[in-house]
Amino acid sequence: MVASPVWSVDPRTGQQREQVGTEATAADVDAAVRAAHAAREPLADRTVRAALLRAAAGRLDAASEEIISTADAETALGRPRLTGELARTQAQLRAFADEIEDGAYLGITINHTDKDATPPCPDLRRYKIPLGVVAVYAASNFPLAFSVPGGDTASALAAGCPVVVKAHPDHPATSALTGAVLRGAAAEVGLPADVVGVVHGFEAGVELVKHPMVAAAGFTGSVRGGRALFDAAAARPTPIPFHGELGSLNPVVVTPAAAQERAEEIGAGLAGSMTMGTGQFCTKPGFVLAPEGEAGDRLLAALRDALADAAQGPLLDGRMREAFLAGVAARTELDGVEAPVLAGAGDDDQTVSAGCLTVAASKLGQPQYELLLEECFGPVAVIARYQDEDEISSTLSRLPGNLTATVQLSGGEAAGDAGTGARMLATLTPLAGRVLVNGWPTGVAVAPAQHHGGPYPSTTSTSTSVGATAIERWLRPVAYQDASDALLPPELRDANPLGLPRRVDGRWEY
């Protein structure tokens, strides 16, 4: 059998740029996983792991020109965006190095012997240990921050788990390049390069999730692909955790008072957020509840004007462009759906133009309109016009789970007037993992308080893929009972030689 070539393609032209090796066979995947598995022991050293992440950040910086050029050539996301994404990627790596040193993620908990407890309690000491090799499925739309050197890889390495990344076919050259950077960083700090491996090819991804030595998986991508891998992870003889970010509509509610006060600002802001990266963000606001009437009309006019001015651009690949055009067409055909600005094919065979669709919210209870409540990847949003707050609630109750939900409030409402804001937050909270007030969901800050995850299908677990707590996905607790200080790992010794935060006999020592 001849291995299939992996091609880097320029989405601005649709032409092949260069061959990037070949698709991994089952034997290649097995070799990559075994090599990663063998690297667990050296990676168990927390100090070296922090050094690895910082070295990786430094090397990404040193190679930034080549990385940004390569990524731009493969993704057409543009140098400014990719420059920002690379900076973010480095910041993520450094943030996880800080978390390793903080050490609270270890969840160190000690209970000394207590014969008076019910039942009596022996000496118990618990902390968290790495799960093992993590499979990472890279995203199309973030060739850096959610791909080979991205948050899943950074958090897994931080946890002490070697990683095998299944590269996304939309940016294989960037994947190979950044994979080499990470492996170089490992060698620099004295770790085996195989703490990070990269494999290419659809079948390789399927093999990876089934490999007995793979202990967990992280995924960013489509509902269809993510669900198939989730199902495979659950069907294994030994099921493994599958943390997938699958898709999100990211609803926005604009209150009548907000529209009254800021119709033009909201319309323009929406246009900016939904067209950012040519509408290819997982947090793109894809569904907006705007009031009927004059203020809502002004909002729509502002949106229309801004969208008409929006630049055309290529999507990440031809398949996505076809899906976008078909998705817009199917939605536009629905009775009562109008297109104030019709999204569609751009002026050449590669590009698309942004647009929006409108519909009366009262129609959305009918089954044929369910399509409007599904994500359409690319620069389009559905604006549902509502009559009253009941229609907001009933529409929101039909939505699937989301990464984000946003409310646009008036100044008074944002400050607490009439309880509208608190009521809206309470309505939106069950729908999403992040609830925004008077902002736009695109742009996901890297911070301990971040949560990038939400009810299914936006994610397949209750975890986050961005921010400090993303590390929790790759750990499991273990408790030692009646082990002497001499036998315990230093993290669990009474004297706390590493000065780590911990809970001792119920008291927090942070």
Added chain:
Amino acid sequence: MVASPVWSVDPRTGQQREQVGTEATAADVDAAVRAAHAAREPLADRTVRAALLRAAAGRLDAASEEIISTADAETALGRPRLTGELARTQAQLRAFADEIEDGAYLGITINHTDKDATPPCPDLRRYKIPLGVVAVYAASNFPLAFSVPGGDTASALAAGCPVVVKAHPDHPATSALTGAVLRGAAAEVGLPADVVGVVHGFEAGVELVKHPMVAAAGFTGSVRGGRALFDAAAARPTPIPFHGELGSLNPVVVTPAAAQERAEEIGAGLAGSMTMGTGQFCTKPGFVLAPEGEAGDRLLAALRDALADAAQGPLLDGRMREAFLAGVAARTELDGVEAPVLAGAGDDDQTVSAGCLTVAASKLGQPQYELLLEECFGPVAVIARYQDEDEISSTLSRLPGNLTATVQLSGGEAAGDAGTGARMLATLTPLAGRVLVNGWPTGVAVAPAQHHGGPYPSTTSTSTSVGATAIERWLRPVAYQDASDALLPPELRDANPLGLPRRVDGRWEY
């Protein structure tokens, strides 16, 4: 269709005691889940939840005579054991009330706006909210502590999740009685009684895990039943977390020096642990690696003597007794397996007697001996005799995941001699969620440092079902972005009006 009756059966006689209602139909399950779902809002009050758990503990105490009598009549576990189990159950409820008030489980994290961050960070505030209705599948072997009023129910209520318990058919009367106690406690503190519901019947259990309003499940039971429900949870249109404790062999390693020093004590201790509760603990030590030679022989002699003296007893039901007798017979038939004390049928049709089986560890690499590495529920353990430390490692590498793993060390080894103890801990840690030194795994203390869970099949997730962190299973994070203090829940306000532990701009305020 006539609903099937649910019978309470006396395992000491095999006779029906009384009818306890009927099996729940799909409509009954739906009604129970909907009623629980409707109780989410009142249960959102943390103060009331703490009161509920304490009221439940108090009412269990007040009803202790009836509860213990009923449970003993249905399970034959004996009054002393059930008295202890009820005390433990009350302690669990009170411990979770304390955790609610401690509040660290909320994981409150605040990041103030930071325009200089990469990327810039808005105001983000994260904490954890309840998932929704939790389905609890009660265990056969703990009619109280892992059943209706047990740890899954207590932790779910503590998290703010209403519960529908699928009662175990081995103790329906106890389930109905304790369910009524919990519902009475809810009414006492002003909550709807439906914060806890109880349903009976196999089909009801299947309906429950598929119900769209069920948001998560907890299970304690067999690998077969647990895996079937895990698969159903994963196959839902919207998959839900399934935290199952399925089965565990609980290996014990006795070093040569430990056998030399304490052969008789270890033999007697093993007999006590493996026959406790007639061998029906999920933490029963079912597989022991003991050295070949004189010291190991002494250990075995002590074990034999203690087992010969062990009282016969009934198992929880007739089906389990049959499975135990068949399991012992199948293992005894294997070439090279001996039975120094043959476990088997007792002196009457209901009871069984305890025993042990021996085999050379060197045989365990052969496929026909895999049965010896599977749990056999009831009072039997396999003693594998090893020649050297390599044989310990190779045997342990064949074991499935476990709740516990134990090493018996000499005094010197326990204090650190020659690194044997640390090496053994490192070998056992990948196998289990709790690693014990010179103890016995039966008896699971309720403490924040406890971890009762381990690699599959011992559990289906990385979580624990005992101890403070069991609450984490029923929560998901949500982050608020740029919401004013007026809109935020009090837990997330700047002034920290509730005085909760939190992390602010990276600093722990605990």
